[in-house]
Amino acid sequence: MSDLKQEILDLKNRRGAVILAHNYQSADIQDVADHVGDSLGLARIAKNTDARVIAFCGVHFMAETAKIVNPDKIVVLPDRDAGCSLEQSCPAPQLEQFLKANADRNYYVVAYINCSAAVKALSDVICTSGNAVRIVEQAPADRPILFVPDENLGAWVMERTGRPMDLWKGSCYVHVEFTRDSIQRIKDEHPGALVVAHPECTQAVRLLADEVCSTEQMVSFCRNAPVNDIIVVTESGMLHRLRKECPGKNLITGPTDRCACADCRYMKMNTLAKLRDCLDKLEPRIEMDEELRRRAEAPLLRMLEQSA
Numbered sequence: 001m002s003d004l005k006q007e008i009l010d011l012k013n014r015r016g017a018v019i020l021a022h023n024y025q026s027a028d029i030q031d032v033a034d035h036v037g038d039s040l041g042l043a044r045i046a047k048n049t050d051a052r053v054i055a056f057c058g059v060h061f062m063a064e065t066a067k068i069v070n071p072d073k074i075v076v077l078p079d080r081d082a083g084c085s086l087e088q089s090c091p092a093p094q095l096e097q098f099l100k101a102n103a104d105r106n107y108y109v110v111a112y113i114n115c116s117a118a119v120k121a122l123s124d125v126i127c128t129s130g131n132a133v134r135i136v137e138q139a140p141a142d143r144p145i146l147f148v149p150d151e152n153l154g155a156w157v158m159e160r161t162g163r164p165m166d167l168w169k170g171s172c173y174v175h176v177e178f179t180r181d182s183i184q185r186i187k188d189e190h191p192g193a194l195v196v197a198h199p200e201c202t203q204a205v206r207l208l209a210d211e212v213c214s215t216e217q218m219v220s221f222c223r224n225a226p227v228n229d230i231i232v233v234t235e236s237g238m239l240h241r242l243r244k245e246c247p248g249k250n251l252i253t254g255p256t257d258r259c260a261c262a263d264c265r266y267m268k269m270n271t272l273a274k275l276r277d278c279l280d281k282l283e284p285r286i287e288m289d290e291e292l293r294r295r296a297e298a299p300l301l302r303m304l305e306q307s308a
């Protein structure tokens with residue numbers, strides 16, 4: 001084990017910390033983490049941990065979610081600037097204005113977890129890619145749904161549930177890079193391969209997939225697939241997790257038109273050195289106004305209840 005990894009483990013023990021890492025984190029961070037998973041799994045673990053400190057290796061909204069459900073714990077993330085294009089595409093003041101202007105519609109607001117605490121506070125329920133279908137199925141039948149901020153995930157949920165929704169025009173800058181051509185080309189190179197894609201991809205790409213699911217569900221899909229070759233259409237960090245969990249499979253990265261794989265620059269801002277520093281200094285720390293935290297917590301708890 002490298003000196004840096006050993007230092008991280010020593011600091012973790014000294015701080016009474018747990019290290020959570022999203023499936024898109026770099027291989028070295030995944031390997032030093034206590035838990036690696038998708039947004040839903042990590043939110044559940046964050047809710048149930050009794051560690052004093054949570055070091056969240058992911059993007060800002062994920063660490064913020066951990067803080068919302070753990071007001072008394074210290075939550076740190078290695079790089080404060082690790083954002084998300086989906087979060088940026090739905091500023092809370094814009095959503096608030098839209099809801100005011102459309103007050104007569106009495107929208108039931110379903111927010112994908114990739115959004116700020118302030119957007120969560122304006123929402124009725126939160127969902128992740130792992131439970132979005134189930135959450136929308138439980139929405140009140142007599143109210144129109146506004147789905148924010150990912151129009152691609154929203155469109156996929158509409159296809160799956162048959163429930164019409166008004167969609168906020170946001171998207172993930174990584175997943176929209178995959179195109180019908182780039183995925184068809186790699187399929188042609190691997191005849192017989194199955195394709196698994198994240199629901200943040202566009203419909204043109206989703207239509208080429210054998211399965212559309214969250215990053216965690218990709219692990220069981222690949223493990224149980226009846227073939228060896230599987231094309232994985234999501235951020236590149238996922239491949240490390242999948243290769244560890246499914247050593248017998250030939251896992252092929254989905255290419256974009258420009259690159260052999262797609263990286264999320266925000267996810268990759270975190271490094272082992274920054275993880276060591278945040279455990280050492282307990283900074284950058286997530287802090288939040290208590291009134292905002294309480295308003296953001298209610299729809300999150302509803303999600304956890306509705307997807308238990």
Ligand code: 13P
Nearest residue numbers: 038039040128129214215
């Ligand atoms: P998952 O919850 O499926 O891991 O997705 C998170 C994400 O940011 C996808 O881009």
Ligand code: SF4
Nearest residue numbers: 059084085172174264
């Ligand atoms: Fe956000 Fe896309 Fe990065 Fe996921 S991959 S954190 S949705 S920018």
